[in-house]
Amino acid sequence: MERPEIWITFAPELHIFVAARQRAGRSAVRTDGASTLGHLVESLGVPLTEVGRLLVGGRQVRPSHVPTDGEEISVHGVAKPQQLAGPARFLLDVHLGTLARRLRLLGVDAAYESPDIGDAALAARSSVEQRVMLSRDRGLLRRREIWAGAYIYSHRPADQLKDVLSRFAPPLAPWTRCTACNGTLRDTAKDAVHGRLHDGTERSYDAFAQCTDCEQVYWRGAHHAHLNAIVEEAVREFGGEPPARPGPDLPVSGQAAV
Incomplete structure (x- = not known):
């Protein structure tokens, strides 16, 4: 039996994560008929932390939606400023030390972990302390136990700082x-x-x-x-x-x- 085929379009800001064939606009993707839309989007390279609205035929759905044959899907980026369920508190991985110090300089609660801690411990701390996990590691951001997360797009600390401040608007x-x-x-x-x-x-x-x-x-x-x-x-x-x-x-x- 032929697998269902859907049509998917990613917002331009998400093109950094997807293969070239998904950057040109509407592209066909075969599914297994059982996986959720959230799983499919992540399998194509986009962490769900970077996904805003998911539209099927113009109707908003949850990541738990299971796509069916012929559906037209639009994947949008996160709306800014992003609303959080709690205070704007952050957890940064080992590669973001300068960003952590700059956030602290501005009075933003920014925890920073040493190199010897693994992804599982980072994700657990994010969950227990309800901190937004900031990272350039897509695999880390896909861990289900993370309370909330955000991909840091730039290598430059000045751009990283602006990205976090514009996305979350912390006091x-x-x-x-x-x-x-x-x-x-x-x-x-x-x-x-x-x-x-x-x-x-x-x-x-x-x-x-x-x-x-x-x-x-x-x-x-x-x-x-x-x-x-x-x-x-x-x-x-x-x-x-x-x-x-x-x-x-x-x-x-x-x-x-x-």
């Missing part, structure tokens, strides 16, 4: 999170961090902040202008409260700049 609170561990910052007196400062730093600066979790110390140092430019551009383009005071700069321990 911004610059200079309130530790770029090293994601903890919250509080102002602190110089005397309170005396033992954690180099002599030159202690002589040159008077305003300090400290992470309430890892106790990292921050101040306005040589990299402040670069960091402030990132903050000002994000606030200007995506909204949020401008910082009430000039933010601190790099941690004493020399964490990499964002």
Whole structure:
């Protein structure tokens, strides 16, 4: 018995995921008559995290729909800003360290995992903590236990940041999170961090902040202008409260700049 044939069209923003024959427009696909539309779309290369509306003959259906012979299917991208079932909290894989630090710089809750954790543990943490999994790994984003996820399209941190901010519109609170561990910052007196400062730093600066979790110390140092430019551009383009005071700069321990 001949397998059912459907006709499928992918939105242009999804062409990055599919084979050349599916990028030209409407294309024929044979199905097994039992698999869901969600499974079919993923088998053609598109993670469901990147899929918005699924239309069959102009009627919206769920990923659990089982296509039948002759159906005309349109696969759309995610509408922006994407609505989440909870607060905009993120989990980033090992390849997105710079993006994690930039999100934290803007006060966005961005957890980041070390290289030795596997996909199963990442997906489990996303589920338990209800965090949006951000990754360039399509296989990771296909794991069913992920609470929510998003593919990071660019290799460039500046573009990655804009992609996340435009897609999820998280509230911004610059200079309130530790770029090293994601903890919250509080102002602190110089005397309170005396033992954690180099002599030159202690002589040159008077305003300090400290992470309430890892106790990292921050101040306005040589990299402040670069960091402030990132903050000002994000606030200007995506909204949020401008910082009430000039933010601190790099941690004493020399964490990499964002």
